[in-house]
Amino acid sequence: MKSCWEDFKSGHGLSFFGDENYLVCPKELAEEIIARQVLERKNLNGILVPNKSGTALYAKYELTDVHMTARTRIASEMLWAIVQAHERPRRTEES
Numbered sequence: 001m002k003s004c005w006e007d008f009k010s011g012h013g014l015s016f017f018g019d020e021n022y023l024v025c026p027k028e029l030a031e032e033i034i035a036r037q038v039l040e041r042k043n044l045n046g047i048l049v050p051n052k053s054g055t056a057l058y059a060k061y062e063l064t065d066v067h068m069t070a071r072t073r074i075a076s077e078m079l080w081a082i083v084q085a086h087e088r089p090r091r092t093e094e095s
Contacts (some may be wrong), residue, residue: 001023003029022047023047023048025049026049031060033047039063046063
C-alpha cells in the first residue's frame, strides 16, 4: 500500500513474494505511476485503487508478463512452518 509518490519511490514495502501481488494506492498515484512508466516489477499483477465511496478496491490497471510466483516452497509447507513457529506449551491449571 502506497499513499503518495514519495512513499512509492522510497522502495520500502515493495517486495512481492506471493502468488498474486497487487499494489494498492490512490487513483491519482496509480495514474502517475503508469504515466511515468516506472513500474518495473515483473511479479506484480496489477494496481488496485479504492472506489469513490472508499468501501472497496477495484483493479485500475492489470499488468501482463507476470511471473507465476517468487516463492520456492508450496503454500502448505509455508503454513506448517508458521504453525510450528507459533506453537507454545499450553498452560494447565492446577486443580
